[in-house]
Amino acid sequence: MKALGVVFSGVVVASAVAQDPAQFVNHFIGTSNGGHVFAGATLPWGSVKVVADSLSGDNQAGYVSDGTNITGISQLHDDGTGGGASLGNFPFLPFTSTQCANNDLTKCTVDHTLRAIGHGDPTASPGYFSIPLNNGVKAEVTVTQHAALHRFTYPNDTKQLLFLLDATTDLSGSFQGDGQVTVSPNPTTNGTRVTGGGRFTPSFGEGTYQVHFCFDAPTTFVQGKYYETSTFTNLDPAATFDRQVETHPAGVLFGFAPGTAATLNVRIGISWTSTAKACTYAEEEIPDISAFDSVQAAARATWNKVLGTVEVDATGVSAETQELFWSSLYRTYISPTNITGDNPLWNSTEPFWDSFYCIWDSFRVVHPLYAITAPTAQAEVVRALIDIYRNTGWLPDCRMSLDKGFTQGGSNADSLLSDSFSKGITVGIDWETGYEAMVKDATVEGDFTVEGRGGIAARAAVGYVPVGDTSDNPPNEGPNTRSASRLLEYAYNDFGIGLVAKGLGKTDDVAHYFNKSGDWFNLWNPNASNTGFSGFIQPRNADGSFFFDPRYDLNNVFRPDHCSPVFGHTDCFLNSDGGEFYEASSWEYSWYVPQDMASLVKTIGGPDTFSSRLDTFFSAGFHDIGDEPGFLPTYLYNYVGQPAKTVDRVDSIIKQFYSTAINGLPGNDDSGAMGAYVVWSHLGFFPVAGQATYLLNRPYFPKISITNEVNGKVATITAQGLSAENIYIQSATLNGEPYTKNWISHQLFTDGGTLELVMGSSKNSTWGTGQTDLPPSLSTGGFV
Ligand SMILES: *[C@@H]1O[C@H](CO)[C@@H](O)[C@H](O)[C@H]1NC(C)=O
Ligand SMILES: *[C@@H]1O[C@H](CO)[C@@H](O)[C@H](O)[C@H]1NC(C)=O
Ligand SMILES: *[C@@H]1O[C@H](CO)[C@@H](O)[C@H](O)[C@H]1NC(C)=O
Ligand SMILES: *[C@@H]1O[C@H](CO)[C@@H](O)[C@H](O)[C@H]1NC(C)=O
Ligand SMILES: *[C@@H]1O[C@H](CO)[C@@H](O)[C@H](O)[C@H]1NC(C)=O
Ligand SMILES: *[C@@H]1O[C@H](CO)[C@@H](O)[C@H](O)[C@H]1NC(C)=O
Ligand SMILES: *[C@@H]1O[C@H](CO)[C@@H](O)[C@H](O)[C@H]1NC(C)=O
Numbered sequence: 001m002k003a004l005g006v007v008f009s010g011v012v013v014a015s016a017v018a019q020d021p022a023q024f025v026n027h028f029i030g031t032s033n034g035g036h037v038f039a040g041a042t043l044p045w046g047s048v049k050v051v052a053d054s055l056s057g058d059n060q061a062g063y064v065s066d067g068t069n070i071t072g073i074s075q076l077h078d079d080g081t082g083g084g085a086s087l088g089n090f091p092f093l094p095f096t097s098t099q100c101a102n103n104d105l106t107k108c109t110v111d112h113t114l115r116a117i118g119h120g121d122p123t124a125s126p127g128y129f130s131i132p133l134n135n136g137v138k139a140e141v142t143v144t145q146h147a148a149l150h151r152f153t154y155p156n157d158t159k160q161l162l163f164l165l166d167a168t169t170d171l172s173g174s175f176q177g178d179g180q181v182t183v184s185p186n187p188t189t190n191g192t193r194v195t196g197g198g199r200f201t202p203s204f205g206e207g208t209y210q211v212h213f214c215f216d217a218p219t220t221f222v223q224g225k226y227y228e229t230s231t232f233t234n235l236d237p238a239a240t241f242d243r244q245v246e247t248h249p250a251g252v253l254f255g256f257a258p259g260t261a262a263t264l265n266v267r268i269g270i271s272w273t274s275t276a277k278a279c280t281y282a283e284e285e286i287p288d289i290s291a292f293d294s295v296q297a298a299a300r301a302t303w304n305k306v307l308g309t310v311e312v313d314a315t316g317v318s319a320e321t322q323e324l325f326w327s328s329l330y331r332t333y334i335s336p337t338n339i340t341g342d343n344p345l346w347n348s349t350e351p352f353w354d355s356f357y358c359i360w361d362s363f364r365v366v367h368p369l370y371a372i373t374a375p376t377a378q379a380e381v382v383r384a385l386i387d388i389y390r391n392t393g394w395l396p397d398c399r400m401s402l403d404k405g406f407t408q409g410g411s412n413a414d415s416l417l418s419d420s421f422s423k424g425i426t427v428g429i430d431w432e433t434g435y436e437a438m439v440k441d442a443t444v445e446g447d448f449t450v451e452g453r454g455g456i457a458a459r460a461a462v463g464y465v466p467v468g469d470t471s472d473n474p475p476n477e478g479p480n481t482r483s484a485s486r487l488l489e490y491a492y493n494d495f496g497i498g499l500v501a502k503g504l505g506k507t508d509d510v511a512h513y514f515n516k517s518g519d520w521f522n523l524w525n526p527n528a529s530n531t532g533f534s535g536f537i538q539p540r541n542a543d544g545s546f547f548f549d550p551r552y553d554l555n556n557v558f559r560p561d562h563c564s565p566v567f568g569h570t571d572c573f574l575n576s577d578g579g580e581f582y583e584a585s586s587w588e589y590s591w592y593v594p595q596d597m598a599s600l601v602k603t604i605g606g607p608d609t610f611s612s613r614l615d616t617f618f619s620a621g622f623h624d625i626g627d628e629p630g631f632l633p634t635y636l637y638n639y640v641g642q643p644a645k646t647v648d649r650v651d652s653i654i655k656q657f658y659s660t661a662i663n664g665l666p667g668n669d670d671s672g673a674m675g676a677y678v679v680w681s682h683l684g685f686f687p688v689a690g691q692a693t694y695l696l697n698r699p700y701f702p703k704i705s706i707t708n709e710v711n712g713k714v715a716t717i718t719a720q721g722l723s724a725e726n727i728y729i730q731s732a733t734l735n736g737e738p739y740t741k742n743w744i745s746h747q748l749f750t751d752g753g754t755l756e757l758v759m760g761s762s763k764n765s766t767w768g769t770g771q772t773d774l775p776p777s778l779s780t781g782g783f784v
């Protein structure tokens with residue numbers, strides 16, 4: 001992995017506040033090495049996400065920086081996901097006589113794999129993507145919320161602009177029928193219109209989804225063919241052709257006459273509801289098919305507005321740090337998608353958002369970030385989640401392409417909601433119904449493969465989720481594993497329910513749920529030991545005995561390092577033999593008590609043991625920054641009054657695992673979660689997701705301002721004397737008053753204010769180190 005360059009290189013790149021943060025965004029970070037980053041053109045939370053699709057095993061988000069050929073440029077994608085390749089519907093491909101001998105459309109290679117074309121280096125900027133194909137055609141695209149405008153520039157001597165619209169092939173070949181292709185003259189433009197759609201399957205969920213398109217070319221075609229498998233049907237530019245499509249592949253081929261330039265602009269609207277709506281979106285959002293440059297400029301302006309709630313003074317900050325910061329922030333706004341007004345599933349006046357892929361990843365860092373940088377969007381997200389509860393009966397953990405996705409761990413929408421609630425996100429939100437949804441998660445067992453929790457009855461009886469629990473309804477559906485990591489998450493989810501109960505004045509519930517949040521302790525085995533440390537979270541049988549997995553815990557010696565990077569790293573995914581921890585080891589999950597870290601410190605043996613145990617956790621390779629449970633541990637030194645060690649730890653993680661290179665991410669970006677970790681680390685504080693606490697490390701910019709777009713209040717953080725050496729906080733003031741706590745609360749972002757930090761090169765042995773400087777914990781009187 002390429003390491004990040006020196007943060008303060010001494011090269012002074014910019015001294016003014018960036019007015020055009022889009023200029024710093026590099027779309028290609030994480031487009032190799034399994035980052036699965038979406039590199040294409042979209043708006044913030046855009047429905048349409050367009051990029052060239054690589055013929056690569058890593059094409060979950062379409063384009064991969066691995067040199068593989070391009071199968072098409074398709075209209076819909078997700079960002080940074082694991083699982084199968086997502087979406088990739090309605091690809092276009094410009095052809096020349098190389099693909100279609102003698103410009104004969106029946107000779108074109110339409111097969112998805114065989115048609116793939118080599119390419120040069122793509123370029124991209126917010127709202128724009130371009131790639132030169134080896135057949136001489138340059139493909140460019142820009143977008144609006146529900147539509148895309150493509151511009152294909154053919155070689156100058158091109159006699160006919162040949163073009164493929166594949167109506168059925170998505171990235172995973174999931175076409176299920178219910179398709180339609182209608183080709184007709186467009187009465188308003190005198191051009192060519194194609195409408196259609198089809199049914200497909202989601203990439204990490206159950207069921208199917210339908211999606212619709214409306215395509216417009218500005219002129220009538222010189223020749224056109226409809227193809228279905230290997231049969232070609234001639235199209236008449238003056239007549240309407242209509243076909244129900246059940247067989248895959250199917251699509252249309254056109255030859256257009258070149259105009260004065262060999263350029264073809266085409267427009268496509270996308271709707272999850274109907275082809276009529278897709279046409280309306282296209283016509284309203286891109287009225288002029290020739291206006292590529294102005295659509296692109298508008299897209300960039302939209303991005304700058306959303307990125308611009310954060311302002312940084314980049315004096316003395318390297319170009320690479322600025323690029324890393326803004327590119328990471330940019331990626332946090334790609335997903336979920338705002339498809340309000342385009343919901344085919346139920347009628348509602350509430351916002352509708354999709355591609356929560358998945359909340360297990362995003363609740364920790366992405367949604368807490370929105371709470372300070374995009375609170376309007378976050379309020380809509382919360383309303384959308386509550387409306388999903390109203391209409392499906394459950395809050396989701398994961399959704400994509402209108403379908404239910406697979407639950408990974410706890411019911412973490414509870415913690416997403418408690419995060420927003422405790423940060424005063426209220427606009428338009430029916431918190432009583434939100435609370436009802438959270439309580440349902442905690443009390444009613446559903447099909448936990450896709451909703452709610454499993455093991456509720458068993459946990460009520462014994463205080464934890466036992467290994468092999470079969471009380472699920474329906475029993476054992478899906479990979480019925482993860483009992484230990486789910487229990488830890490359920491306990492923290494319960495804490496979030498308690499926080500909301502407190503705010504809503506439900507006193508009895510507060511006591512109940514705060515008490516249930518103590519269940520983590522029921523899986524604590526003080527006798528489990530590893531590398532000189534005792535006491536670990538260990539799975540437990542229903543009879544109370546601790547569980548040993550015969551596959552790994554040989555001779556009944558529990559292995560808390562199992563599933564860590566050093567032992568059985570890939571054993572713990574969402575598969576039926578996936579063990580009792582999910583995507584991390586007991587070593588890592590044994591830190592996960594954010595509701596009561598003070599109690600964990602005591603349980604582990606006090607601050608010194610806690611601190612040296614953290615040191616070993618990192619130095620022995622048990623920590624995994626490539627999956628989200630690895631984020632919070634990098635900040636935990638604050639809970640034992642050692643904030644300077646957090647500074648060192650976070651700096652070394654950023655340097656070792658993140659860069660602006662194509663392989664600059666340690667794992668799947670997971671809908672911007674990896675990006676959000678980078679953003680928080682650079683801002684100088686990190687959210688304990690689910691509560692209003694932020695743990696301080698140190699900023700990477702001498703001044704950062706965040707404007708609350710709801711009330712206009714500005715939170716400013718300054719780091720006086722910050723340099724490559726001066727990275728430790730010496731002293732601080734908050735709104736002019738001396739401040740020694742090593743954490744801040746959300747109040748800074750609701751009320752506005754200034755946190756002034758004085759930086760130095762040595763670790764101040766007293767700042768942030770006292771008992772009264774520690775972040776809140778339930779057992780030491782926090783949160784009540
Ligand atoms: C990539 O495309 C080129 C044409 O641009 C073709 O010659 C080559 O065989 C393709 N490679 C693969 C692996 O498909
Ligand atoms: C194609 O034509 C355009 C416009 O006349 C010209 O600017 C461009 O240089 C030409 N490109 C090539 C490769 O000849
Ligand atoms: C479409 O064609 C008709 C008939 O030739 C013509 O009257 C009309 O102006 C054209 N409309 C556009 C938008 O070019
Ligand atoms: C929404 O309401 C309209 C008008 O009453 C109805 O035709 C349509 O079927 C409803 N859609 C859904 C998904 O319930
Ligand atoms: C979401 O989409 C709706 C409908 O287009 C729009 O009114 C709303 O402003 C969007 N929300 C955000 C945060 O952009
Ligand atoms: C929860 O309540 C039970 C019963 O009163 C008590 O034994 C236990 O200590 C409580 N746990 C916590 C974490 O408060
Ligand atoms: C831990 O080991 C001690 C000594 O063998 C034993 O008495 C105790 O019951 C054990 N505790 C647990 C929770 O297994």
Ligand SMILES: *[C@@H]1O[C@H](CO)[C@@H](O)[C@H](O)[C@H]1NC(C)=O
Binds near residue numbers: 730732740764765766
């Ligand atoms: C170290 O921190 C203490 C406590 O905040 C403060 O009084 C002292 O001035 C700091 N030392 C330096 C060198 O800033």
